[in-house]
Amino acid sequence: MPELKELFQTADWKQEKHVPVIELPEIIKKGEYFKVTVLVGKDNPHPNTTEHHIRWIAVYFLPLDAKFPIQIGKFEFTAHGESTQGPNTSTVYTQPEVVLNFKTDKPGTIFSSSYCNIHGLWQSSRSIEVK
Numbered sequence: 092m093p094e095l096k097e098l099f100q101t102a103d104w105k106q107e108k109h110v111p112v113i114e115l116p117e118i119i120k121k122g123e124y125f126k127v128t129v130l131v132g133k134d135n136p137h138p139n140t141t142e143h144h145i146r147w148i149a150v151y152f153l154p155l156d157a158k159f160p161i162q163i164g165k166f167e168f169t170a171h172g173e174s175t176q177g178p179n180t181s182t183v184y185t186q187p188e189v190v191l192n193f194k195t196d197k198p199g200t201i202f203s204s205s206y207c208n209i210h211g212l213w214q215s216s217r218s219i220e221v222k
Contacts, residue, residue: 099204099214108135109210111148111203113217121196121221127163129203130188137187137207141178144171145187146206154197163201164191197221 104110114128131137131145138144147167151160166189174181187205198221204214 099212100210101214104215105134107213108132108137109145109205109207109213111205111213111215113150113201113203113215115201115217115219117220119195119198119219119221122194124192124194126190126192127201128188128190130186131205131207131213132187139171139184139186141171141173143209144168144207146208148187148189148203148205150189150191151202152193152195152199153202154195154199157197157199160202163193164189195219195221 102110104112111129111131112133116125119125129148129150145168147165149165150163152163153160168185168187170183170185172179172181172184198219200216200218202216204212206212
């Protein structure tokens with residue numbers, strides 16, 4: 092039986108539309124809030140249809156020398172064009188992109204995961220430096 096960790100996929104986000112892209116400042120100021128944007132399909136747009144869509148994005152922070160990460164947020168996308176008239180008949184669609192703000196006094200790593208209803212789990216990470 093596979094382990095959950097074996098099911099997460101990763102790739103270069105410039106080539107693979109499922110990878111969550113983490114955008115944030117290069118250097119974080121200690122104790123000050125900073126903006127983190129996570130999106131799927133930055134250079135290679137992901138379909139957002141009833142049949143094929145990103146269901147959620149989760150964001151975690153692992154402070155340097157910590158044993159476990161802290162969940163910063165989990166965001167669900169529930170409008171993919173479906174309606175009572177059938178698939179892709181609505182004019183309401185969500186874009187798999189989130190913006191959040193948090194602060195920390197420690198450097199560490201931000202992890203993000205996303206879930207595509209067709210292609211499964213995807214992950215990426217980005218280190219942060221605190222001054």
